[in-house]
Amino acid sequence: MTNQPQAKYRKDYTAPEFTITDIDLTFDLYDEETKVTAVSKVLKQGNSTTLTLEGEHMALAGLQINGEDWSDYEVTSTQLHIHQLPNEFELTVVTDINPSANTALEGLYKSGGAFCTQCEAEGFRRITYFLDRPDVLAKYTTTVIADKAANPFLLSNGNRIDEGELENGRHWVKWSDPHPKPSYLFALVAGQFDVLRDKFVTKSGRNVELEIYVDQGNLDRAPHAMTSLINAMKWDEERFGLEYDLDIYMIVAVDFFNMGAMENKGLNIFNSKYVLANDQTATDTDYLGIEAVIGHEYFHNWTGNRITCRDWFQLSLKEGLTVFRDQEFSSDLGSRAVNRINNVRIIRGPQFAEDASPMSHPIRPDKVIEMNNFYTLTVYEKGSEVIRMIHTLLGEEGFQKGMKLYVERHDGTAATCDDFVAAMEDASGVDLTQFRLWYSQSGTPVVTANTAYDAAAKTFTLTLSQKTEPTLDQPNKQVLHIPMNVELYSPDGEVIPMIIEGKAVGNVLDFTQDTQQFVFENVEQEPILSLLREFSAPVKLGYHSKDEDLVFLMNQAQNEFARWDAGQTLLAKYLRQNIAACQANDEMALPQSVLDAFKGILLSESLEPAFIAEMLTLPSQNEVAGWFKPVDVDAIAKALGFIKRTIAAELVDELTAMYHSLKQDKYSIEHAAIGQRALRNVCLSYLAVTDEGESLVSAQYESANNMTDTMAAMSAANQAQLGCRESLMKDFSDKWSHDGLVMDKWFMLQGTNPADNALDVIKQTMSHPTFSLKNPNRTRSLIGAFFAQNPVNFHAIDGSGYQFASEILVTLNESNPQVASRLIDPLLKYRQYDDTRQNLIRVELEKLAGLDNLAKDLYEKINKALEA
Numbered sequence: 095m096t097n098q099p100q101a102k103y104r105k106d107y108t109a110p111e112f113t114i115t116d117i118d119l120t121f122d123l124y125d126e127e128t129k130v131t132a133v134s135k136v137l138k139q140g141n142s143t144t145l146t147l148e149g150e151h152m153a154l155a156g157l158q159i160n161g162e163d164w165s166d167y168e169v170t171s172t173q174l175h176i177h178q179l180p181n182e183f184e185l186t187v188v189t190d191i192n193p194s195a196n197t198a199l200e201g202l203y204k205s206g207g208a209f210c211t212q213c214e215a216e217g218f219r220r221i222t223y224f225l226d227r228p229d230v231l232a233k234y235t236t237t238v239i240a241d242k243a244a245n246p247f248l249l250s251n252g253n254r255i256d257e258g259e260l261e262n263g264r265h266w267v268k269w270s271d272p273h274p275k276p277s278y279l280f281a282l283v284a285g286q287f288d289v290l291r292d293k294f295v296t297k298s299g300r301n302v303e304l305e306i307y308v309d310q311g312n313l314d315r316a317p318h319a320m321t322s323l324i325n326a327m328k329w330d331e332e333r334f335g336l337e338y339d340l341d342i343y344m345i346v347a348v349d350f351f352n353m354g355a356m357e358n359k360g361l362n363i364f365n366s367k368y369v370l371a372n373d374q375t376a377t378d379t380d381y382l383g384i385e386a387v388i389g390h391e392y393f394h395n396w397t398g399n400r401i402t403c404r405d406w407f408q409l410s411l412k413e414g415l416t417v418f419r420d421q422e423f424s425s426d427l428g429s430r431a432v433n434r435i436n437n438v439r440i441i442r443g444p445q446f447a448e449d450a451s452p453m454s455h456p457i458r459p460d461k462v463i464e465m466n467n468f469y470t471l472t473v474y475e476k477g478s479e480v481i482r483m484i485h486t487l488l489g490e491e492g493f494q495k496g497m498k499l500y501v502e503r504h505d506g507t508a509a510t511c512d513d514f515v516a517a518m519e520d521a522s523g524v525d526l527t528q529f530r531l532w533y534s535q536s537g538t539p540v541v542t543a544n545t546a547y548d549a550a551a552k553t554f555t556l557t558l559s560q561k562t563e564p565t566l567d568q569p570n571k572q573v574l575h576i577p578m579n580v581e582l583y584s585p586d587g588e589v590i591p592m593i594i595e596g597k598a599v600g601n602v603l604d605f606t607q608d609t610q611q612f613v614f615e616n617v618e619q620e621p622i623l624s625l626l627r628e629f630s631a632p633v634k635l636g637y638h639s640k641d642e643d644l645v646f647l648m649n650q651a652q653n654e655f656a657r658w659d660a661g662q663t664l665l666a667k668y669l670r671q672n673i674a675a676c677q678a679n680d681e682m683a684l685p686q687s688v689l690d691a692f693k694g695i696l697l698s699e700s701l702e703p704a705f706i707a708e709m710l711t712l713p714s715q716n717e718v719a720g721w722f723k724p725v726d727v728d729a730i731a732k733a734l735g736f737i738k739r740t741i742a743a744e745l746v747d748e749l750t751a752m753y754h755s756l757k758q759d760k761y762s763i764e765h766a767a768i769g770q771r772a773l774r775n776v777c778l779s780y781l782a783v784t785d786e787g788e789s790l791v792s793a794q795y796e797s798a799n800n801m802t803d804t805m806a807a808m809s810a811a812n813q814a815q816l817g818c819r820e821s822l823m824k825d826f827s828d829k830w831s832h833d834g835l836v837m838d839k840w841f842m843l844q845g846t847n848p849a850d851n852a853l854d855v856i857k858q859t860m861s862h863p864t865f866s867l868k869n870p871n872r873t874r875s876l877i878g879a880f881f882a883q884n885p886v887n888f889h890a891i892d893g894s895g896y897q898f899a900s901e902i903l904v905t906l907n908e909s910n911p912q913v914a915s916r917l918i919d920p921l922l923k924y925r926q927y928d929d930t931r932q933n934l935i936r937v938e939l940e941k942l943a944g945l946d947n948l949a950k951d952l953y954e955k956i957n958k959a960l961e962a
């Protein structure tokens with residue numbers, strides 16, 4: 095690295111010296127040389143007469159002030175400084191950019207045949223020199239000019255206000271967005287598409303045109319996205335009272351996209367993975383993912399667009415809140431318990447792992463080198479947990495009052511996380527002073543619980559202590575305000591009213607001290623404690639429950655999440671024991687009582703199939719890895735395999751009966767049908783490791799009439815390494831090679847293949863005609879899955895996985911640093927492993943650190959990891 099990338103600090107925020115209130119953009123689109131003319135109205139706000147604009151990867155082709163050529167400026171590789179400026183002026187900047195050469199997929203680029211943009215976080219500066227920061231809000235007018243045959247559709251934000259034809263087969267369309275917005279919400283699309291159209295009438299009677307643009311030939315895969323959009327618009331009106339504010343809402347699906355989707359005002363751009371679905375191509379998980387992401391981007395219209403972020407350190411203001419909103423949307427439309435379980439799995443698995451890694455940061459980071467590195471599980475998912483805790487403390491009514499006040503105060507502005515918390519506090523009267531530490535403190539708190547029952551006094555004492563271990567970014571930790579949702583049961587299953595100091599208390603205890611005692615009165619018998627119900631705070635829990643109590647909670651807790659969590663705690667205990675046994679070369683074992691408990695769940699007639707499926711799903715290898723240091727990947731895999739085989743052998747008859755009883759003739763994406771398939775396919779994943787595995791799996795693959803069942807068969811064959819795996823894989827690839835999105839499922843199976851020769855197969859697979867390292871979806875499916883979800887092979891003790899990782903990262907560092915920077919995460923966690931693996935990984939990280947063109951993205955992560 096010749097120039098050391100510079101960090102920015104949250105504490106250094108200052109208001110901009112100038113602002114831009116209006117911008118008129120003209121794009122003359124050509125694949126290799128697009129000319130962008132930007133005419134802005136600029137106002138001085140501070141004292142400086144020099145305007146500094148951000149800009150990179152482009153050529154400055156003209157600069158005028160009030161229509162006159164201006165020569166008093168300097169341009170560097172990242173900025174344009176314009177000197178001796180008046181207080182108010184019109185600025186014209188002309189830039190030349192090359193969309194075809196843009197493999198980073200930030201700014202203006204080509205995705206397949208279409209032009210599209212991605213400006214969040216700092217991509218607009220690859221289009222023109224600008225005040226590319228979220229606290230500069232301008233009204234945009236955009237004219238798009240392009241060849242008409244290749245690009246019949248020319249789209250941008252807001253409303254279409256004019257259009258016309260030009261010579262040489264070119265045409266133009268002019269768009270105007272009446273809502274002032276930051277540059278990161280700008281979007282442009284030009285290309286040839288099929289369009290699915292519908293309409294929505296808002297609660298106040300506004301007519302909104304809905305348009306979903308997909309590649310030609312894909313129209314039959316767009317209806318689910320449209321239904322999801324309409325459901326989201328309705329839901330936001332009903333639950334949050336928030337209505338859409340333009341006459342048109344467009345969604346464009348593109349194949350080359352770095353993330354899931356982007357909430358550009360009135361013109362969302364989506365990874366096609368989160369739009370396209372039909373029975374033959376998409377799994378139930380895909381359908382639900384589409385609903386969630388369509389909802390998420392739509393909900394940003396208020397939480398993100400109307401009220402945006404003052405600076406990028408505030409990212410969780412829009413992301414944590416919008417994830418919370420999309421989770422609530424999915425929970426209101428589907429199963430609340432299943433949604434909660436899956437969100438908690440993400441926190442306890444990858445988010446806790448991030449907290450424990452060198453990249454550990456608070457949901458509102460203090461220091462950033464490359465902003466793209468902070469679109470993280472911590473900012474998004476833990477950020478959503480922080481919003482959920484506020485919701486828990488205020489209740490739905492208080493929370494909605496807070497939302498209303500937040501919108502009243504900050505609509506049309508760029509706000510901060512503190513503004514949000516202040517609105518919640520002011521509207522509800524709940525004191526959130528100590529709670530605010532969740533925004534500034536990184537790491538995962540560990541809450542330890544001890545209990546004592548006093549039969550004579552009829553009191554039950556719960557003693558809670560909290561401790562957050564130091565993280566690389568923050569050596570000292572403070573005591574947090576932790577909402578602890580608890581419940582007490584009598585042995586006959588009755589809920590015991592909770593009374594403290596003579597007063598009835600609700601389920602949520604305010605745990606605000608280092609160590610705190612809660613004494614429950616009038617407790618007639620030693621109770622069974624249900625702790626951290628609903629996962630009311632993103633903490634690790636240390637509490638020793640007896641097996642009987644966990645089994646009791648699995649069967650009798652009032653709340654489904656608590657039942658699931660008790661099952662997971664029981665499994666966790668025996669996973670740990672068996673991992674230890676495995677390491678000591680002892681025999682592995684699982685008590686009959688545990689097997690009986692899971693049999694009882696499987697046979698329960700009162701539980702929903704979707705929920706039973708979750709109860710029977712073992713923790714992931716990665717989640718288990720987070721419990722240990724050093725991590726023993728082989729022992730974890732063996733213990734998980736043992737538990738799976740033991741349950742399968744013990745319950746084989748019940749699993750088989752359940753499997754057959756859940757067969758469906760017709761495919762439907764009703765929630766009940768999804769749940770039945772989920773349970774049936776969990777049964778299959780167990781049965782795959784029994785003697786019947788081979789025949790059941792092949793038969794399901796042959797007879798499947800939908801992608802969920804097809805993939806369940808393939809995954810079972812892959813995980814259990816069945817003999818039929820080869821032929822199923824071949825059949826699938828013969829059938830789907832023309833379709834990259836569908837092939838991603840196949841690439842993912844190659845990436846997660848547990849076979850010893852997986853890496854060789856993966857290397858061969860890279861020359862599959864459908865694979866390309868230029869496409870982020872393909873890369874994540876094959877390569878990303880290998881790095882992050884194939885622990886035994888990735889961490890092979892000969893270092894082959896690590897060497898392969900660093901070769902790939904060298905390539906992606908140049909072509910697409912954002913994707914490279916997401917893939918590298920498993921390597922950053924090298925200190926969690928044994929010395930041999932640590933050394934092997936460090937060698938690769940050091941090699942990467944030495945690259946002379948190392949991108950900021952990788953530089954930031956590798957440096958943190960090596961300095962740790």
Ligand code: TRP
Nearest residue numbers: 212214215352353354355356469
């Ligand atoms: N704001 C987007 C969302 O959460 C995500 C996003 C951020 C993004 N940066 C991006 C998407 C870069 C694509 C590329 O919905």
Ligand code: ZN
Nearest residue numbers: 390394413416
């Ligand atoms: Zn978002």
